[in-house]
Amino acid sequence: MGCRASKNAENDAPNRVDDSINQELRKAKKAQDQVLKLLLLGAGSSGKSTIFKQMQILYGEGYSEEKRAALRGAVHNNLVSGAQAIIRAANEGVAGRPLEGESRAIAEKVLEVEENVELSEETAHAIAKLYQDPNFAAAWDDRSNFQVLDGWADFAKQCHKFPEWGGPSWIPSIADAIRARVRTSGIVEEQFDIDGFNFVLIDVGGQRNERRKWIHCFQQVTAVIFVAAISEYDQMLFEARDKNRLEEALELFDSICNSEWFERTNLVLFLNKSDIFRYKLCERRIPINKSGLFPDAPSGFDYQQGADWMRRKFLAQKKNPRKVIFTHVTCATDTYGVQVVFDACKDSILRDSLQNLGLMPT
Ligand SMILES: Nc1nc2c(ncn2[C@@H]2O[C@H](COP(=O)(O)OP(=O)(O)OP(=O)(O)O)[C@@H](O)[C@H]2O)c(=O)[nH]1
Numbered sequence: 001m002g003c004r005a006s007k008n009a010e011n012d013a014p015n016r017v018d019d020s021i022n023q024e025l026r027k028a029k030k031a032q033d034q035v036l037k038l039l040l041l042g043a044g045s046s047g048k049s050t051i052f053k054q055m056q057i058l059y060g061e062g063y064s065e066e067k068r069a070a071l072r073g074a075v076h077n078n079l080v081s082g083a084q085a086i087i088r089a090a091n092e093g094v095a096g097r098p099l100e101g102e103s104r105a106i107a108e109k110v111l112e113v114e115e116n117v118e119l120s121e122e123t124a125h126a127i128a129k130l131y132q133d134p135n136f137a138a139a140w141d142d143r144s145n146f147q148v149l150d151g152w153a154d155f156a157k158q159c160h161k162f163p164e165w166g167g168p169s170w171i172p173s174i175a176d177a178i179r180a181r182v183r184t185s186g187i188v189e190e191q192f193d194i195d196g197f198n199f200v201l202i203d204v205g206g207q208r209n210e211r212r213k214w215i216h217c218f219q220q221v222t223a224v225i226f227v228a229a230i231s232e233y234d235q236m237l238f239e240a241r242d243k244n245r246l247e248e249a250l251e252l253f254d255s256i257c258n259s260e261w262f263e264r265t266n267l268v269l270f271l272n273k274s275d276i277f278r279y280k281l282c283e284r285r286i287p288i289n290k291s292g293l294f295p296d297a298p299s300g301f302d303y304q305q306g307a308d309w310m311r312r313k314f315l316a317q318k319k320n321p322r323k324v325i326f327t328h329v330t331c332a333t334d335t336y337g338v339q340v341v342f343d344a345c346k347d348s349i350l351r352d353s354l355q356n357l358g359l360m361p362t
């Protein structure tokens with residue numbers, strides 16, 4: 001008997017180890033079978049789709065030639081419509097100074113170009129020439145006064161290289177593809193396998209008329225990534241020209257972070273467009289309270305103080321003191337920067353969702 005007892009005791013030990021390994025493996029498998037749903041929310045133009053593109057580059061199939069070629073038309077439209085907006089703003093006295101002489105004649109031609117038309121050599125060179133005009137440049141500098149794409153100059157700087165850049169056989173670079181602006185309408189989603197975990201990333205349109213569609217994605221969300229463009233403190237909404245963009249982003253964040261839908265959902269706040277924020281605040285010295293709407297903002301031009309104020313201002317919208325919101329200052333056009341930030345988010349999202357599933361000690 002003694003011998004059997006001792007034999008059993010000997011056999012028990014490896015079984016317990018095997019059981020606990022199996023249990024851990026089952027837990028890990030269960031965790032990996034979970035679909036982790038990440039929802040990108042935020043106002044129009046805040047940078048949601050740019051983050052989405054970066055995730056495709058970092059964790060998806062990347063940005064193939066085919067995908068980039070499909071964005072040629074978008075880049076052409078961004079370039080031409082941006083130039084037209086600047087010309088109108090200059091000539092109508094909204095920004096900069098009215099164009100004169102040869103530039104005025106060139107500008108008239110550019111205004112005649114229709115949307116969705118292949119970029120011609122004449123238009124490319126006309127825009128390259130206008131880009132050198134001081135009155136046109138002054139209007140571009142005053143771009144907070146009207147609606148124009150933030151990254152327009154990245155395209156304008158290159159169009160003198162036509163046809164190597166912008167020509168019929170040109171394929172946008174990855175940098176051009178990241179900057180190409182196509183307003184999102186509806187809901188776009190893609191699945192990514194990241195470190196063996198199954199993430200679904202959902203991108204929605206952020207302009208006001210798009211937001212009624214958001215509710216369709218609100219169920220079983222693992223984490224909301226709210227994207228706010230902190231550089232837009234002196235700009236008006238595209239869809240409502242009397243509404244300050246930062247004020248809109250704060251109100252929207254208020255409704256999301258206090259929403260019953262997301263009571264138990266991880267919330268990550270991206271304070272985005274940090275590069276433009278730095279340029280506006282430190283180089284152009286545009287005060288955060290230029291609109292008069294943010295009297296509690298720092299009056300100086302220190303980047304860190306400004307970014308810290310933005311963080312506090314957004315977090316002050318939160319009504320539940322127990323709710324944890326992870327914040328990151330981001331530049332969505334910088335692939336490496338997005339990777340670093342996403343790595344940090346991913347770890348906290350995974351830890352939290354595994355705890356919620358009872359797969360990890362709290
Ligand atoms: N310089 C700079 N540009 C950015 C940044 N994030 C986004 N952009 C640019 O801002 C523009 C708008 O970005 P999108 O990603 O299309 O914005 P969105 O939030 O998806 O906008 P909707 O689809 O209308 O909701 C694009 O031209 C981007 O290249 C950033 O951090 N820095």
Ligand SMILES: [Mg+2]
Nearest residue numbers: 048049183184
């Ligand atoms: Mg979008």
